[in-house]
Amino acid sequence: QEQLVESGGGVVQPGRSLRLSCAASGFSFNYYAIHWVRQAPGKGLEWVAVISYDGTMKYYADSVKGRCTISRDNSKNTLFLQMNSLRSEDTAVYYCARGDNVVGATPSFDYWGQGTLVTVSS
């Protein structure tokens, strides 16, 4: 069945970088857009970024634009989020979530990973 597994979280100092990964299985990864969504402690869900099925289109939330880069390797069924110049407000659980498929025939946010915790602290 469809599965998304995030990794790469941890404790990082302010100003440093971190790269998150999301490994997909159980579906044709290269046919689907994929999102990153985060949830800070005690806060709600915040959309972070999306990448198209072929990696040609990428969109970001204003809160991370210029500091984060979303990318994917369809040969390895893996999504990435490179986060630079990290701030305390980036502390959150980061989820990857499946987007719609190449023909738009399936809903976005139908499958989610378990999340990986990023803590930005000195």
Added chain:
Amino acid sequence: QSALTQPASVSGSPGQSITISCTGTSGDVGSYDYVSWLQHHPGKVPKLMIYDVTKRPSGVSNRFSGSKSGNTATLTISGLQAEDEADYYCNSYTSSSTWVFGGGTKLTVL
């Protein structure tokens, strides 16, 4: 990219119906039928309950329904059950090709 506006909390008794509103702008909810609702039990993974304003994914109870009028979308849960107690988030596609969530609504089943 302002968050969609949801009430912080709603409550209802078992068997009752409740509604949760989600107010956006003409740049998101008002212009696109790509409004979703997600249920999130703390410590668990968010679950898609409604997509494209009114559609239910396979396996989601028909007690959950969605609608939209203008810039406001609404989630209705009928026949409230104890297991419905959770946080609920709306989500919409925007004119900037981005997505935006609501602030979340905590549903308490009395």
